[in-house]
Amino acid sequence: MNKSSHFSLDFYKLLFTNIFSNLGEIIFNVTVLTLIYAHTKSVFESTLVIVISMLAKVIGSYIGSNYIFHKFSIRNVLIYSESLRIIFAIIFIFLIPIHHFENIYILFILVFLINISNSFFTPGSLALIPIILSKEKLIQGNSWFSISNQLTQTIGWLVAVPIVNFLGNIISIIVYIFLFIISLLLILFMRADSIKRDENNITNFTKALKFIRDKKIVRDITMMDLLETSANIIWMPTFLLTFTLEILNEGEHIWGIQGATYTLGSLLGSIILIKFSKSFNRLGGYTIVLSAFIMFLLTIGYSLNSLAIIAIIICFIDGPAYQIRETVQKSILQTEIPLDIQSSVYSTINTLIFGSYIIWLLLGSYMADIFGVQWIFVFAAILYFLSTVIAFTSNEIRRYRILNE
Template sequence: MKSSSFRFLWIGQAMANLGDVFYIVGLISIMYAASQSAFYLALLPFINTFGRFISGYLSPLLFEKYPLKTLLSRSQIIKTLFLLGLATFTTIQPQGSIVIILFFIFTIAFLDGWAAPASRAMLPRLVNKQEIVKANSFFSLVSQVVQLGGWALGGVMVAWIGGQNVIWLTFTLFILSSVFMMLMQDSTEFSQSIEKSTRVVLKEGWSTIWNTPIFQKIHVVIFIESIANVVWIAAIIYVFVSEVLQKSEAWWGYINTTFFIGLILGGLYCARYPSFIERNLKKVMILTSVSVSIATLWFGFNRIASLALVLSVVFGIVEQIKSITMETYLQTEATSDDLPKIYGAQGALTALTFGLSSLLLGGIADVFGVQYAFLLAGTLLAIAAVYLIFSKQLFPETYTNN
């Protein structure tokens, strides 16, 4: 992974991701001071998810017309300009219109909605085929470290320099990210295909997934797991800590932290043993799929706080290994032209699924109790694992000999 372009990609993406966390933390402080309303704060993730869904759905139109590097660099540059507008607005009118702030959030999320699949599709182009597992592991590891440290550091920065200044700090990070994105070099030749109708282009990613058995099956698993993994969002874990473990809010933070530690450990394992993952792709994917189901069910029906921390770490480890394995499999099997469109469709699917499943599992937790939400999640994960085990067409011959 000595490619300078790969370094530019992960450094630029890390700065962009850290900036995304920082500006949201800064906005939480500003919006709460302006509105004193938890409802407006709840709109932040909703608007963010909705913007990414719309963008993910429309992204094939851009992938058809522009090279991935162009999309990544331009997306980050335009995000930087909108963040400049947001920083200026919140500085001039710190008690300004919530609607205008939400508009900026939606726009920045919309721009991210095509940047995310573009960066994931770019990765296998910048490293040797033998290094894809290691590159995915490293990329995921950096992302998780940013997520783990970003929220804590962002909170400290808000307390130290204030929400507006944190947004200005994000502006600086976005500028640096834009520079790194522009420095990347993609040797894959881009050629515009023949003119197609908008309807045909929008359907291409979905059609590729639906009409290719291996992609169809892996996305069935991704869809099921997208529903189930909602139980690990902060809101449901908060209820679990209060009602089941009967512990203080501090334990909510402990569980979130141990979960991210598990993700980091899983990423480190894949980075340390990439050849083992490649040789045993099928076995690793099935084993980790079964493991996440067991860990989720056990966690949901456990009442011992210390054991909950252990299970949270275990879930994070196996979930990360499974995600990296699936990511590598998809990148290996898809063509360079199909991959961005597949990721665009996948991003729209998971964003929509996440939003609807949050309401579903949140409602189940309210009506029947939070443990039933974990029961449903664990059952769905078990179904996904069984589906994976019996999907013989999912793995080509080169993988089934292990």
């Protein structure tokens, strides 16, 4: 583990692996959504891709926790994950000229399989970070990952659409394969692997759930994540666009500005974390409480507001609050969960979070049609408030320090 003032070479390899993987995933998603909509002209079947992807991640996270991560080293799991995505993409290319996707459900099956493979990557990379970095660098390291995610998501969607439109579906998937080959090579050249595992302490889904239940700070953070994930459906494009049109009485351009300002705010939050990482190491628990409370205030303010300029300002401020809380929570989990079971525990948490998100996305959409979208935002604010209560009443969270000095 590199304890100098700089990150280790393995950290940068993992960081760029994440960047190339994200870019490839965006190009694939744009290609699939474009292909499905062009053939079906159906919003429902295009939306079904998102639902299938989320269901695959629920199932994949369960498989990873129960059958994968306790049997293989983390590095090998990442290698298998990237290799499977490349193989399924090659199958995709061969199927296009054969079927022309007259049977669109073949494509749904491929989307499902690729997202199951994808579900192993995030828990594995999260578990590698505390192996590669020393404890005092976790907040900085996680912040750089957040910055890379935000930039690739923003830039990726801007360039992916013209790339797919210009190159066509098959060439776009070849670009996707090329990006994942680079990602795979970076993993292969990593020296860090996994820590020595205790053969008497094999962790499956059930044991990981028991660990989460018995380790109070992990349980409290997981409960906060579940509440906030459920509340986060309001920031989905459909909910935010509906609120912009119906409550703010503005057009799509204001919807786009809100998304852009939130991204800028999130980037600012990551920069603040990197700049003042020592302070956040000492104030970890109080940071979570304060950020959660700010998110509650901003959401209730947003839900009761009808002015576009106020909505834009709130979106900008919400970015740093969310980013700081999420990164500090992630760093605490990386510190508190034993290294040999981290990937299994992360997969179990992801199973709960993805499952919760699907349920609340469907329920929230139904409730929005009945009660109106504004009440969904008010309900989300209540969930953020409950998350704040958990953080404030938990001595383990409130008094937590990643480093005492």
